[in-house]
Amino acid sequence: MTEFLLGAAGFILLTVTVGLVRILAGPGNIDRTAAAQLLGTGGIAALLLVAGATGARGAEDVALGLALLAAFASVAFVNSVEQRPSDNAERADP
Amino acid sequence: MKSVADIFTIVAVCAGSFFFLAGTVGLLRFPDSLTRLHALTKADNLGLGLVVLGLLPQANGFLGGLKLVAVWLLVQLAGATVAQVIAEALRRRGPPP
Numbered sequence: 297m298t299e300f301l302l303g304a305a306g307f308i309l310l311t312v313t314v315g316l317v318r319i320l321a322g323p324g325n326i327d328r329t330a331a332a333q334l335l336g337t338g339g340i341a342a343l344l345l346v347a348g349a350t351g352a353r354g355a356e357d358v359a360l361g362l363a364l365l366a367a368f369a370s371v372a373f374v375n376s377v378e379q380r381p382s383d384n385a386e387r388a389d390p
Numbered sequence: 391m392k393s394v395a396d397i398f399t400i401v402a403v404c405a406g407s408f409f410f411l412a413g414t415v416g417l418l419r420f421p422d423s424l425t426r427l428h429a430l431t432k433a434d435n436l437g438l439g440l441v442v443l444g445l446l447p448q449a450n451g452f453l454g455g456l457k458l459v460a461v462w463l464l465v466q467l468a469g470a471t472v473a474q475v476i477a478e479a480l481r482r483r484g485p486p487p
Contacts, residue, residue, distance in 0.1 A: 297396050301448070304403045304441075308410050315414040318426075326480055327423050330430045333472050334417055337434035337465055338410055341441045344458060345403070348445040356457045363461055367468030374479045 301349035305342040312338035325377055329370045336366025395447035402444030409437035423480050431473040435466050 315338065318331040340359045347355030392400075413433020420426045442462040449455040 297392075297399070297448070300400055301403065301445075304407050307407050308437075308441075311407075311410045311414040315417050318417045324423060326476055326483075327426060329472075330423070330427055330476055331417055333469065334413055334430045334434050337438055337469065338414075340461065340465060341406065341410065341434075341438050344438075344441060344445055344461065348448045351450070356454070356461060359461050360457070360464065363464045363468055367464075367472055370472040371475050374475050377479070 298349040301345045305345035305349070308338050308342045308345070312342070326374070329373050333366055333370045336362060336369075340366075399444040399447055402440050406437045406440030406442075406444060409433050409440060413437060424477065427473050427476055427480075431469045435469055438462055438465055 312335045315331055315335050319328050319335075340362050343355055343359040343362065346352065347359070410433065413429050416429025416433060417426055420429055439462055442458045445458055446455045449458055
């Protein structure tokens with residue numbers, strides 16, 4: 297059973313590496329963010345599978361942390377790139 | 391003989407991996423950003439959901455399973471909000487070509 301789980305984790309990591317192509321080729325930065333989010337989730341799935349297979353302590357916590365960071369990274373990136381007119385409006389009013 | 395739980399795990403994890411593959415293929419093949427966003431959220435939530443479902447019988451004890459479900463819920467929420475934020479940024483940028 298554990299070798300099956302490790303095999304599945306390897307397969308998911310393979311799909312993640314294939315997804316990296318989109319990060320390289322992605323026309324806009326927004327596509328790269330979306331790709332990073334998907335790859336984050338792939339990493340989480342692989343982590344959970346390895347945790348289930350090897351019973352390593354704390355691997356689920358690492359997956360939890362990765363889930364959080366992936367979300368923050370995407371949102372932070374989008375906020376930094378897109379200058380929202382609404383922000384300027386707030387800044388304009390005294 | 392493999393117990394029922396093992397068979398269930400194998401089937402669920404295989405289905406989950408398939409959805410990851412579908413998500414990645416969708417990420418690569420879809421024409422523009424908005425459709426890629428669709429591939430992103432649907433595929434990874436479903437893929438991760440099935441993987442977690444498959445891992446539940448393997449998890450040690452009730453708390454382990456609860457933690458797995460917690461990870462999946464967090465990814466659900468994070469994926470949905472990120473997709474909304476990205477879609478809004480895309481819409482603000484103007485109609486896709």
